[in-house]
Amino acid sequence: MSGQFQLDGQAVPFEDGQTILQAARAAGRYIPHLCWHPDFPPHGSCKLCVVKVGGRHLSSCAAPAVEGIEVESDTAELRAERRALLQMLFVEGNHFCPSCEKSGHCQLQAQAYEHEMMSARFAYFYPPRPVDASHPDIVLDFNRCIFCELCVRASREVDGKNVFALSGRGIHKHLVVNAESGRLADTDFAADDLAANICPVGVILHKRQGFRVPIGERPYDARPISRVELAAGGREADE
Amino acid sequence: MSTSGSSAGPRKLRVATTSLAGCFGCHMSFLDIDEYLFDLLDRIEFDRSPLTDLKHCGPCDVGLIEGGVCNAENVHVLREFRKNCKTLVAVGACAINGGLPAQRNHLELGACLQEVYAFRDGLSGSGIPNDPELPLLIDQVHPIHEIVRVDYFLPGCPPSGAAFRAFLTDLIAGRTPRLDYPAIRYD
The missing domain is CATH 3.10.20.740 (Ubiquitin-like (UB roll))
Structure with missing residues (x-):
């Protein structure tokens, strides 16, 4: 039908x-x-x-x-509401674009550009979110997590490893690693897992790859995410 | 600071600028408007600014604030600008979200100072500086909109010269400043 x-x-x-x-x-x-x-x-x-x-x-x-x-x-109304949602995501995490390797490739940043977010408007929470650099190939920067659970879902349903989970409630919600130690190095996580390549923001980063693409040539430098996605035939533009 | 030349035309907008917890990178980028600065000086004149070295701000049309708020002096300067400027603009990442200085926000301030001034090798042993002239640090670095009302935001680290130019052109023309897509950047 x-x-x-x-x-x-x-x-x-x-x-x-x-x-x-x-x-x-x-x-x-x-x-x-x-x-x-x-x-x-x-x-x-x-x-x-x-x-x-x-x-x-x-x-x-x-x-x-x-x-x-x-x-x-x-519509103007829905654009404003989406902008407010983005602003809340920005103040709930620690999103410092100038020092983030994902800048220019980041879907959160690209959505904020597209929605003309000139500031985060609200007061920042600055939550403490220590980085996990224990894994030889991957670094986890929890500061930027938006709780989309794409890594959780990919690891559980596609990679069959169940490496990630969300823990805590409300403002205390955070991404955790399913290991006794809580460290990524103590899991069987690998750089070619789907979960290692699906993060829309700058949490799951491949080591030794940062800032490889020059400013000006990154996916969202010249064109907004809507145009990038439609040009890519509706597929995700994650690189 | 003003150029010689025609004094005819509309009243010049009076503009003040300052850097709080910033690196002056936004000011440097502002100067990247290059020869447009001459056109600009037909339409604006500077009040308090690193460009004039005036120490206090008088009544102004526009205040451009670079940097976040990390100490008591920043709060005083910011309030002086808000009191005197009809339009206050947060310029650059630090003024908008705290930026690099705000990376200390998840650390306890005393521990942070001790790490820098007490525990490093090769220090003179004089400890944490406590000269009365030094402004008191705040426990966390804050964007300026958490302290005063802000009229416009010009993001970027720094905003490009082109973004400054587009923004100021709109402002001088009496339009609400609006940047085209590639000019809105957070890095």
Whole structure:
């Protein structure tokens, strides 16, 4: 079965079982997202893909496409709400872009650019988040975690290693390593695991690779993430 | 600081600049507008700034603040700027999120000072400096919007000369400053 719905006043076709975000993406229409990944079921934690249907807010990554609905996405109201979500993510972690190896490749940063986030507006939490550099090939900088759980999911469901988990509640939530010592070196984590190559921000970094791509040639230097993703045929642009 | 030349035209905007817990990199980048500085000086004049060496700020149209707030003097200077400037702008990463100096925020201040002044090899043994002229450090470094109201933010480490130029051109023309995509950068 298939049908179509309206996204910002334009028709988007869908196949039965597709979510609003999937159908939009297949039609070459971009809805911002961070925790969603095409190879995994929706997670629904970042809420960046929020849209309005019939006056109600929905996570478009998880909401099924329905015949005839009118979906609002690229509106001033939703852009402002997405910007506020990004601002909260920035103050809850320690996101210092100038010293981050992921800068220019980072989806959080790219979304903030796209949403014209000129400051984080709120007061910063500056949470203490010690770095784990114990592994020979990978460094974990927990300061930048946005709790999308892509590494948790990839390690558990694809790599079959279950290296990562989230621990704690609310503002105390943090990414942990499933080892007695809590150190990445004491797991069987490897640099070619999917989990080592899926982080949308600068938490899971490959050693000896930092700042390899010059400023000006990085994925989001010249073009916003929406254009990069659509140009890549709807695939993730993680390099 | 002003150039000779035509004094006709609209009143010049009075601009003050300062660096709090910053490295003056934003000021250096501001100077990267190169010869546009001459055009700019037909439209603005400087009040307190490292460029004029004036020590206090008078009534101004625009205040550009580089750097975050790490000590008591920074708070006083920032409040002086807010009091005197109609439009206050947070310039660069440190003013906006604390930046590099804020990397000490997860450390206890006393331990941090001891690490630098007491426990390193080759120190004179005079301990942590306590000259009364030194401003009192704050336990954490803060972005300026946590202390005073800020009208605009110009991100970047530093913002490029082109970003300064676009921003100031809008401001002088009386428009709300808005940067095009490649000019919005956090690094």
